[in-house]
Amino acid sequence: MTEQTISTQQDAATAASNQRKVFIKTYGCQMNVYDSERMGEALAADGYQQTEEIEDADLILLNTCHIREKAAEKVYSALGRYRELKARRLKQGRETLIGVAGCVAQAEGEEILRRAPDVSVVIGPQTYHRLPEALQKAKAGQRIVDTEYAVEDKFDYLPKKERSAQPKNVTAFLTVQEGCDKFCTFCVVPYTRGAEVSRSRQQIVDEARRLAENGVREITLLGQNVNAWHGSGPDGADWGLGELLFDLADVDGIERLRYTTSHPRDMDERLMEAHRDLPKLMPYLHLPVQAGSDRILKAMNRRHTAEEYLALIERIRQARPDIALSGDFIVGFPGETEDDFQATLDLVEKVRYAQAFSFKYSPRPGTPGADMKNHVPEDEKADRLQRLQAMLTQHQLEFAQSRIGMEMDVLLEKPGRQAGQLIGRSPWLQAVVLDGAGAAIGEMVRVRIVDATANSLAAQRI
Numbered sequence: 001m002t003e004q005t006i007s008t009q010q011d012a013a014t015a016a017s018n019q020r021k022v023f024i025k026t027y028g029c030q031m032n033v034y035d036s037e038r039m040g041e042a043l044a045a046d047g048y049q050q051t052e053e054i055e056d057a058d059l060i061l062l063n064t065c066h067i068r069e070k071a072a073e074k075v076y077s078a079l080g081r082y083r084e085l086k087a088r089r090l091k092q093g094r095e096t097l098i099g100v101a102g103c104v105a106q107a108e109g110e111e112i113l114r115r116a117p118d119v120s121v122v123i124g125p126q127t128y129h130r131l132p133e134a135l136q137k138a139k140a141g142q143r144i145v146d147t148e149y150a151v152e153d154k155f156d157y158l159p160k161k162e163r164s165a166q167p168k169n170v171t172a173f174l175t176v177q178e179g180c181d182k183f184c185t186f187c188v189v190p191y192t193r194g195a196e197v198s199r200s201r202q203q204i205v206d207e208a209r210r211l212a213e214n215g216v217r218e219i220t221l222l223g224q225n226v227n228a229w230h231g232s233g234p235d236g237a238d239w240g241l242g243e244l245l246f247d248l249a250d251v252d253g254i255e256r257l258r259y260t261t262s263h264p265r266d267m268d269e270r271l272m273e274a275h276r277d278l279p280k281l282m283p284y285l286h287l288p289v290q291a292g293s294d295r296i297l298k299a300m301n302r303r304h305t306a307e308e309y310l311a312l313i314e315r316i317r318q319a320r321p322d323i324a325l326s327g328d329f330i331v332g333f334p335g336e337t338e339d340d341f342q343a344t345l346d347l348v349e350k351v352r353y354a355q356a357f358s359f360k361y362s363p364r365p366g367t368p369g370a371d372m373k374n375h376v377p378e379d380e381k382a383d384r385l386q387r388l389q390a391m392l393t394q395h396q397l398e399f400a401q402s403r404i405g406m407e408m409d410v411l412l413e414k415p416g417r418q419a420g421q422l423i424g425r426s427p428w429l430q431a432v433v434l435d436g437a438g439a440a441i442g443e444m445v446r447v448r449i450v451d452a453t454a455n456s457l458a459a460q461r462i
């Protein structure tokens with residue numbers, strides 16, 4: 001061994017022990033998960049290594065959610081806890097920077113600096129490619145708030161190669177669209193994520209190819225209003241999400257496609273055709289309706305009636321008979337009566353969702369709903385939520401049980417809790433547990449379902 005290599009190794013060892021570490025905590029939706037990965041990559045290019053141990057972190061970064069009050073408050077209680085940690089590390093001569101990213105950062109900006117004196121960087125979802133720059137300033141003692149809607153496209157500035165350096169994942173999220181122009185009266189998204197913006201087809205296809213080259217087999221396209229995606233095709237023609245899905249189905253190595261979250265108003269003919277004609281497009285659709293009463297749907301500014309929604313579901317089921325539906329619901333929107341709530345239960349009974357997410361209405365500052373009259377008392381909201389969830393869980397269980405005896409393909413994603421087990425996903429996004437003998441993560445295997453609970457299926461290979 002030459003001296004040269006010895007000193008290089010020593011340098012590497014010193015660099016490793018000095019390497020700055022970042023702990024990233026993600027709240028909220030899948031888009032935040034995607035954004036946290038991108039921030040991790042931007043920071044890796046800037047010399048930060050990710051750690052799961054918060055005590056080791058030179059930088060604590062919270063990627064936050066503002067959708068309901070509870071989500072936003074979690075951030076402040078976490079920041080309170082980090083105070084002590086920061087002081088403890090300082091006693092050991094180690095500095096800790098704290099950054100707040102995501103939707104609370106966007107919505108509250110300067111307010112965070114006032115409420116949380118230990119925070120030195122507040123960075124919005126549209127500016128996180130400038131995180132390394134903000135951290136430089138923070139290290140020099142400044143407190144930074146960067147929540148402008150950037151004129152440049154963050155995706156052009158984020159590192160691209162590093163995605164291959166990630167541990168191999170079988171599934172991946174891919175943001176195709178951000179923001180929302182629908183302005184549902186309960187929702188902060190148009191304010192936190194801004195107006196609807198679509199990424200270009202080329203950028204999306206390139207990213208899908210890179211993911212496939214890195215071993216990804218299943219891609220979930222993300223957008224707050226994903227089926228509002230629009231772009232231009234190779235010949236300059238206007239494209240919607242349906243066309244994009246046809247294009248992505250041609251990417252070698254990608255075996256499954258999904259997308260979320262959709263708005264009923266943007267389910268166009270071409271998207272139905274994609275469901276009808278693309279075997280790679282999984283038979284599962286998250287299509288929130290929020291409520292079943294036309295009066296409440298109108299007050300929510302959903303721009304469709306319950307009947308229109310049911311008719312749409314009918315058309316989707318004609319295009320893809322085995323499709324499973326998933327939804328979001330809000331109970332106790334201002335003015336919701338027992339009769340209105342009953343209409344939600346009636347709609348749920350008709351659709352029979354395979355999975356659903358339901359919430360008590362949470363008034364969000366700056367949204368029209370917050371200023372409406374006739375807010376529903378908390379205990380009434382809690383009671384309705386419990387009744388709705390009982391019905392949704394029952395339907396979810398029935399859907400799962402209807403899979404028993406069925407043969408299906410399962411994409412294996414990770415080891416199970418017990419030795420020898422592997423966990424994959426059914427086409428309907430259910431977790432499937434099976435004896436993994438002879439199979440490997442990343443493989444698509446043919447199985448028969450032998451048992452089911454509301455949350456997972458048990459399978460045997462055939």
Ligand code: 5AD
Pocket residue numbers: 067068186187188288290328329330359360361362363364
């Ligand atoms: N209160 C309760 N739930 C909400 N959601 C959005 N805004 C609110 C709010 N103010 C729910 C909707 C949406 C999901 C992501 O969160 O159901 O589809």
Ligand code: SF4
Pocket residue numbers: 027028029030031032064065066067102103188189192193224
């Ligand atoms: Fe939460 Fe909406 Fe922001 Fe996602 S986009 S993190 S759901 S506020």
